[in-house]
Amino acid sequence: MATYTITDLAREFDITPRAIRFYEDQGLLNPSREGPGGRNRIYTARERTHLKLTLRGKRLGLSLSDIKSLVDMYRSPKDTEVQLQSFLVVLARHRAALEQQREDIEVMLAEISAHEEESRSLLAQTATRPT
CATH class of the missing domain: 1.20.5 (Single alpha-helices involved in coiled-coils or other helix-helix interfaces)
Structure with a gap:
């Protein structure tokens, strides 16, 4: 199964790791943790899709609340x-x-x-x- 780091996703979607962490704080992403103290975020293909949905919703002008509803539906x-x-x-x-x-x-x-x-x-x- 393909996995991604926060850096991989930031590069792919041309956003900052900080933005990805923000979406995580909002409950839009839920990566697993690895490494010492769980410091390293590991994103699955499903989490990548959640980020893609989030960014698409932003482009459409949806609120974070609406985007969260859509991501939750996907889950x-x-x-x-x-x-x-x-x-x-x-x-x-x-x-x-x-x-x-x-x-x-x-x-x-x-x-x-x-x-x-x-x-x-x-x-x-x-x-x-x-x-």
Whole structure:
């Protein structure tokens, strides 16, 4: 079975070991420990997948709480009705947030366009005034 060190995963996913330890503190990763005093973290292929899911969730803008729910679903038996219902709730909540952000961005872009138009109009007026 393939195993990875924290350095291996940090390099592969272009993140810092500190970020990986943070995700571990949040309960998103649970590596085994080896070496003197259990200082060395050993990540399995499954833990690597949990990290990949975590990073994908971050890119999508999910909260750590939502990401943890998704990782927890991955840990339990697949394709259960409860998992799928939970996943749909997470996706619906995230979709609603993104749609609100899109609406907010459209309003802001319209305001910027109006200010640009007004500024251009004022510049045109000052350019045609006699000096």
